[in-house]
Amino acid sequence: MSALFEARGVTKHFGGLTAVHDVTFGVDGGISSIIGPNGAGKTTLFNVFTGLYQPDAGEIAFRGQPLVGLRPDQITTLGVCRTFQNIRLFSNMTAAENVLVGMHSRITLSVGDVLGRGARFRDQEAGLWRRAAELLERVGLRAKANEVARNLPYGEQRRLELARALASGPALLLLDEPTAGMTQGEAVTLMALLRRLVGELSLAIILIEHNMRVVMEVSDRVAVLDHGEKIAEGAPREVQSNPRVIEAYLGRRAAARAGS
Amino acid sequence: MHTVAAVVLIAASGVGVTVFPRSILVFLVFQASLVFVYLARIPEWLRWSLLAIALLVMMPTIGSYNGYYLEVATQVGIFAALALGLNIVVGLAGLLDLGYVAFFAVGAYSWAIFGSPHGNVLFGGGFPLPAWWFYPFLLIGLGVAAGTGVLLGLPVLRLRGDYLAIVTLGFGEVIRVLANNLDKPINVTNGPKGITPISRPPLPPDVSYAVGFYFLVLLIVLVVVLVNRRLEDSHIGRAWEAIREDQLAAQAMGVPLVRAKLLAFACGASFAGVMGVVFSAKQIFINPESFTFLESIGVLAMVILGGMGSIPGAIIGATVVTVLNLQVLKGLSLWLNELKNAGVTLFGYNLANLPTQLEPAKYERMIFGIILVLMMIFRPQGIFPARRRQRELGE
Numbered sequence: 038m039s040a041l042f043e044a045r046g047v048t049k050h051f052g053g054l055t056a057v058h059d060v061t062f063g064v065d066g067g068i069s070s071i072i073g074p075n076g077a078g079k080t081t082l083f084n085v086f087t088g089l090y091q092p093d094a095g096e097i098a099f100r101g102q103p104l105v106g107l108r109p110d111q112i113t114t115l116g117v118c119r120t121f122q123n124i125r126l127f128s129n130m131t132a133a134e135n136v137l138v139g140m141h142s143r144i145t146l147s148v149g150d151v152l153g154r155g156a157r158f159r160d161q162e163a164g165l166w167r168r169a170a171e172l173l174e175r176v177g178l179r180a181k182a183n184e185v186a187r188n189l190p191y192g193e194q195r196r197l198e199l200a201r202a203l204a205s206g207p208a209l210l211l212l213d214e215p216t217a218g219m220t221q222g223e224a225v226t227l228m229a230l231l232r233r234l235v236g237e238l239s240l241a242i243i244l245i246e247h248n249m250r251v252v253m254e255v256s257d258r259v260a261v262l263d264h265g266e267k268i269a270e271g272a273p274r275e276v277q278s279n280p281r282v283i284e285a286y287l288g289r290r291a292a293a294r295a296g297s
Numbered sequence: 298m299h300t301v302a303a304v305v306l307i308a309a310s311g312v313g314v315t316v317f318p319r320s321i322l323v324f325l326v327f328q329a330s331l332v333f334v335y336l337a338r339i340p341e342w343l344r345w346s347l348l349a350i351a352l353l354v355m356m357p358t359i360g361s362y363n364g365y366y367l368e369v370a371t372q373v374g375i376f377a378a379l380a381l382g383l384n385i386v387v388g389l390a391g392l393l394d395l396g397y398v399a400f401f402a403v404g405a406y407s408w409a410i411f412g413s414p415h416g417n418v419l420f421g422g423g424f425p426l427p428a429w430w431f432y433p434f435l436l437i438g439l440g441v442a443a444g445t446g447v448l449l450g451l452p453v454l455r456l457r458g459d460y461l462a463i464v465t466l467g468f469g470e471v472i473r474v475l476a477n478n479l480d481k482p483i484n485v486t487n488g489p490k491g492i493t494p495i496s497r498p499p500l501p502p503d504v505s506y507a508v509g510f511y512f513l514v515l516l517i518v519l520v521v522v523l524v525n526r527r528l529e530d531s532h533i534g535r536a537w538e539a540i541r542e543d544q545l546a547a548q549a550m551g552v553p554l555v556r557a558k559l560l561a562f563a564c565g566a567s568f569a570g571v572m573g574v575v576f577s578a579k580q581i582f583i584n585p586e587s588f589t590f591l592e593s594i595g596v597l598a599m600v601i602l603g604g605m606g607s608i609p610g611a612i613i614g615a616t617v618v619t620v621l622n623l624q625v626l627k628g629l630s631l632w633l634n635e636l637k638n639a640g641v642t643l644f645g646y647n648l649a650n651l652p653t654q655l656e657p658a659k660y661e662r663m664i665f666g667i668i669l670v671l672m673m674i675f676r677p678q679g680i681f682p683a684r685r686r687q688r689e690l691g692e
Contacts, residue, residue: 087549113551121549127542130535131685137532138539142551144532148560151531152524162531166688183687205551 040100041065041241042117042209047095049078049085049265056081058265059095064209068235070244070252073262074285079245080122082262083211086243087119088112099209114142118202119211122245124194128187132178132197135186136169139204172200176230192223196230203234209241210234216248224248228255253277261285299337306330307347311355318362321628327351327359328620332613352515357508367507369623371579374514375572377615378521380599381608382568385525387597388606388683389534390561391541393462395593396449396469400566402476402588403445404438404573406486409583412496418484431498434574435517442570443563450562454555457544469593476585491584495577514575521568525608528564530686537561538606591662598665602672604679613680622661629657 042064049057057078062071071079084090086097088109097104104112118139127135144165150158173179176196181189186197195215202210215231216224228251234240246252252259253273260270263285269276276282283291310327317323334347360367379401386394410416412431416424453464480488500509528534536557539547548554577583595618603614633656636648657664672679 089545089549108553109548110551110553113549118551119549121546125543125546127539127546129542129685130538131687133688134535134538134685138535138547138552139550141532141536141539146532148528148533151533152527154527158531165532183685185685201550 042097042099042243044082044086044097045095047082047085047092047097049081049090050093055265057085057092057262060262060265060267062260062267062270064241064243066235066239066241067257068231068242068244068255069258069260070246070256071260071262072246072249072252077262077285078265079262080213081265083119083213083243083245086211087117110142113205113207116206116208117211118205118207118209120195120198120202120213120215122213122217124191124198126186126194126198126201129185131183131185132173132189132200133166133169133182135197135201136172136204137165139201140165140168140206142205169204172203173197175203175234176200192219195219196227199230203238207240209243211243213245214247215244216246216251221248221250224251231255300339300343303330303334303337303339303343303347306333307351307355311351311359314359314366315362318359321624324359324363324366324624325620327355328616335609357504357511360508360511361505364507367511369620371507371511371514372623373616373619374511374518375576375579376596376599376619377612378514378518378568378572379596380603380611380615381518381521381525382565382572383596384565384600384606384608384611385528385537385568386561386565387600388604388611389529389541390537390558392558392561393458393465394562394565395462395466395590395597396472397465397565397569397596398588398590398592399449399469399472400442400445400569401573401576401592402472402585403442403566404570405577405583405587406476406492406573407438407441407570408434408574409492409495409577410485412578413492413494415484415487415492418487425496428496428499431496431574431578435571438570438574439567440570442573443567445570446562446564446566447559449566450559454558466590466593469588469590473585473588473590476588486585489584489586491582491586492577493582495581495583497578497581510579517571517575521571522608522612524564529608533557533560541606595665598669601669602679604682607679607681607683610679610681610683617680618665621664626657626661626664630659633657 044060044062047057047060048055060082071082073079081090085092088104088107088111092105099115099117102115127138130138144161146158146161170179170182173182176199178193178197178200181193186194189197199212199215216227219227231242232255235242244252244256256273258271259273259276261268261276261282268281268285269279307330310323310330313323314327331348331351334344337344356367356370383394383397386392386397408431410419411424411426411434413425416426449465449468453461456464476486477489479485486492498513500506500513536547536552539550539552540554540557544554580587599614599618600611601614602617603612604610637651640647640649642648
């Protein structure tokens with residue numbers, strides 16, 4: 038079905054609670070969104086996709102390679118990277134250093150190279166810093182490269198996290214509520230940036246998002262989770278008018294009113 | 298202004314020590330002047346040449362007036378290297394290791410066994426090895442300690458925070474108890490009696506042995522600082538710091554946790570291993586008492602006092618703690634004793650009536666405790682906190 042990323046029948050339990058049940062989801066490119074009420078299992082699904090949790094059932098494949106059983110860093114090395122809902126920057130490191138850590142999986146230097154400081158080390162290290170500058174430029178943080186992450190304002194921390202995730206050179210980027218806490222204006226700017234990235238870096242993006250205006254504008258496809266199950270998937274317009282989706286968000290009566 | 302002050306201070310205190318070789322106070326002023334030079338707003342070339350002159354020329358000269366000061370400087374060097382090693386594990390990678398002295402012990406025993414007649418008990422004849430073997434053993438001690446670090450690291454890396462601290466504490470005790478009891482069935486460590494005499498390394502005969510040893514330690518510390526700096530300023534050091542800041546995010550960004558942590562353990566342990574070899578050769582005699590839990594805490598105190606994750610911090614921390622131990626507290630005890638013997642009265646109280654237990658040197662740990670608590674309250678980042686590297690991003 039989907040060449041780039043595919044999850045089939047993914048299930049995850051926590052004790053007696055089924056957080057995600059039999060979810061099948063695929064991405065070929067562009068921007069896909071996962072929406073759903075609080076507690077629907079969206080973040081759990083991301084954690085399963087990126088190897089932080091092991092699924093209890095189901096298969097996940099990226100470019101045909103199975104991801105289940107791999108560690109998060111191995112999945113990142115393959116080309117799937119993510120951001121976190123509650124921004125998890127390395128807060129005492131500078132913006133540039135945060136981005137450099139993101140490149141870790143692309144570095145081929147040994148301890149010997151590091152201690153010897155030969156041409157190999159100098160070339161690669163210089164290249165890393167150049168790339169960090171580029172990425173910071175892209176998200177508009179070039180001037181803040183030497184600022185400690187913890188001192189950046191909230192919106193800039195979000196953008197820095199995006200730059201850090203881009204640093205590993207992913208083909209698929211998972212963003213967990215990237216516009217949370219942003220004004221509508223900031224959210225729109227960020228979405229324009231994401232659109233550009235998709236075009237320029239041949240990147241596919243999966244978003245978890247609560248801001249419906251943003252979701253409907255930017256997404257190519259939308260999947261809706263409720264109580265751990267996928268209840269709808271399709272183009273934004275289709276999903277918006279789907280009675281099950283309205284029910285999940287607004288309750289049964291509202292759904293009936295919308296249907297009548 | 299600073300330039301003049303720095304030069305005058307160093308020169309005056311240096312001359313002062315030669316004039317009053319018995320005065321601890323003057324030697325402390327000399328040490329403080331080194332710190333001043335390090336911090337003063339003076340040209341870099343002047344700063345480093347002043348420090349070089351102080352460490353390479355003045356310190357050995359001072360040592361010829363009062364040999365004990367050279368001994369203090371050598372001890373400071375040994376502990377500075379230990380603190381730098383622990384700084385990698387605790388300060389950079391954020392893995393609280395309370396059994397660090399175990400690696401020091403491993404290094405010390407590796408040279409002690411092969412560099413003393415005790416080797417004959419284990420392997421028949423041919424021991425001690427010729428003294429020049431000390432130098433290859435610096436590398437062997439490094440390797441053995443690094444291997445021990447990996448062995449300890451493998452099972453405990455799943456643990457974090459308090460749990461890791463407890464397990465490493467246990468490991469430190471295991472090594473000490475092993476050293477204490479491994480005199481039977483096979484006599485490996487000679488138990489609580491310890492091993493002696495341990496060969497000292499051959500040094501160039503042009504200078505006195507103590508001066509030569511001081512230079513040897515200084516050289517090793519320089520190498521350790523260099524290695525430390527290079528590791529810190531690379532993807533390896535950044536990965537360690539990322540783990541310290543947020544382990545989960547670090548892994549999600551592609552840092553292989555197990556490998557990075559093992560490397561931190563091995564690097565930290567290897568410094569301790571090298572210093573263990575040096576320590577055993579310097580002491581000539583070692584026994585398990587040199588490697589107690591309190592030693593681990595002492596090195597940790599140096600790292601915290603100086604500033605976690607900071608190389609100058611680890612060095613200043615080691616200096617402060619060692620000097621406090623060997624000089625200030627001992628000096629205070631001596632001074633108090635003199636006052637007592639002289640029968641001085643203070644506010645109508647005859648000091649001779651002071652209980653004999655009241656001796657500052659015996660309160661070493663309590664004073665450390667107080668210092669650490671005060672540091673945590675008033676300057677939790679340490680004396681020289683780690684500074685972020687500022688860098689121009691080139692095109």
